[in-house]
Amino acid sequence: MKDIFAGLDRPDWAIEPEDACERAGAFIRQVLDDSGLPNLVIGLSGGIDSAVSAGLAARAVGADRVRGFLLPYATSSAASLSDATAVAETLGIAHETVPITPMADTFLADIPADQRVRRGNVMARCRMIVLYDRSAAHQALVLGTGNRTEALLGYTTMYGDNACALNPLGQLYKTEVRLLSAWLGLPRSVLEKAPSADLWEGQADEDELGFSYAEADRLLHEMIDNGRDAAALAERGFAAPLVERVSTRVRAMRFKRQGPPVAVMPGRPDPDRDGGPR
Known part of the structure; x- marks a missing residue:
């Protein structure tokens, strides 16, 4: 088979x-x-x-x-x-x-x-x-x-x-x-095929990122899913420059993973978070 x-x-x-x-x-x-x-x-x-x-x-x-x-x-x-x-x-x-x-x-x-x-x-x-x-x-x-x-x-x-x-x-x-x-x-x-957003001729995701998706996935799984710090990641063989580069991106791009921040005002509950109309 x-x-x-x-x-x-x-x-x-x-x-x-x-x-x-x-x-x-x-x-x-x-x-x-x-x-x-x-x-x-x-x-x-x-x-x-x-x-x-x-x-x-x-x-x-x-x-x-x-x-x-x-x-x-x-x-x-x-x-x-x-x-x-x-x-x-x-x-x-x-x-x-x-x-x-x-x-x-x-x-x-x-x-x-x-x-x-x-x-x-x-x-x-x-x-x-x-x-x-x-x-x-x-x-x-x-x-x-x-x-x-x-x-x-x-x-x-x-x-x-x-x-x-x-x-x-x-x-x-x-x-x-x-x-x-x-x-x-x-x-x-x-x-x-090589991963590409095809936004311009010859564009390739991994060229822009500076590392492969396979490398990033292994590191992100340990860093994010398993919560390992830089020292623990180094013990597992991850190069310090890669760890720094990826962790910096994850922190810097947090805003893309969230909705726009909204100023909180008194007496204005969030209906989606607080149970909605009764």
């Missing part, structure tokens, strides 16, 4: 794909039921995160209730589009293409070409504008695609790719998302 996980990092702490799928599926069904809406929409980038999120949703509520959107910019790679299409066809979900070039270029005209992060953020936010508009058209919630690794490192655009109504991947490291991709039977091209 073929080992579907061959060549993949599978640490002993990784949540088993079947268990992750079951938990994520129950979560998706519960949130959708609570919303009163019947459907889900998702942006399909051709990357592994959106592929796995779509796969979990299709299994949880049925492919007929999930709609994918391909949202290319003029510089998006042809491979990203073909991989996104392959994912939709593999899962049997409806999909359509909505180029964001016209709307993005209106903003990008005033942003210098060498300001790649600013330009990439504009593209990410334009994509979310389209998704939220299409969610209204299809009586749907926007399905998130961000994983735990990206959230802890702050490798995400606020109100862009991190905007969603629900996120089944938010507690799963990139390592676990890769295992889920294999378990779900998604196209191998999605699993094997």
Whole structure:
């Protein structure tokens, strides 16, 4: 029997794909039921995160209730589009293409070409504008695609790719998302390609971060999940510069993982935290 996980990092702490799928599926069904809406929409980038999120949703509520959107910019790679299409066809979900070039270029005209992060953020936010508009058209919630690794490192655009109504991947490291991709039977091209937000030509996540997702996941699991300090991490073989770099990012990007701080006023209870209307 073929080992579907061959060549993949599978640490002993990784949540088993079947268990992750079951938990994520129950979560998706519960949130959708609570919303009163019947459907889900998702942006399909051709990357592994959106592929796995779509796969979990299709299994949880049925492919007929999930709609994918391909949202290319003029510089998006042809491979990203073909991989996104392959994912939709593999899962049997409806999909359509909505180029964001016209709307993005209106903003990008005033942003210098060498300001790649600013330009990439504009593209990410334009994509979310389209998704939220299409969610209204299809009586749907926007399905998130961000994983735990990206959230802890702050490798995400606020109100862009991190905007969603629900996120089944938010507690799963990139390592676990890769295992889920294999378990779900998604196209191998999605699993094997280098991670990239495809925001500019040649962009690669790990080049920008300066370390691999596998390295980050092992460290973050020990640092965050197991609560180990720098000395304990050093004993486990983690290099001090990597520990410092990652811990600094985690602290600095905390604001991306929380809602906007709100000034507390007397006599103004939070209905969502304090029980709501009686």
